[in-house]
Amino acid sequence: MNAPAPCPHCGTPLNESVVFPQDEVKSCPNCSELAGTHIFYSFEHFGTRWMQGRERLQSWCAACRSDGMEHPQAFMRCGPEQ
Numbered sequence: 001m002n003a004p005a006p007c008p009h010c011g012t013p014l015n016e017s018v019v020f021p022q023d024e025v026k027s028c029p030n031c032s033e034l035a036g037t038h039i040f041y042s043f044e045h046f047g048t049r050w051m052q053g054r055e056r057l058q059s060w061c062a063a064c065r066s067d068g069m070e071h072p073q074a075f076m077r078c079g080p081e082q
Contacts, residue, residue: 007038009079014038017059018078025075028061038078045072 004013
């Protein structure tokens with residue numbers, strides 16, 4: 001079994017969500033793996049679910065969970081500003 005690919009900028013595996021609560025942004029593991037770097041969207045692009053009595057953000061963005069929904073513009077990418 002192969003190890004998950006790390007982000008070339010922060011080293012965190014691309015298949016793991018990275019959350020910045022102060023900015024209300026989160027990375028989408030699916031978008032990040034496809035792009036080769038963490039791709040961040042605002043919380044509103046994820047939706048929520050109830051788990052163990054708590055409301056939590058969905059792991060993947062709504063576009064990755066749907067069939068044919070257009071991806072929003074990324075809030076930011078991991079690494080140096082482009």
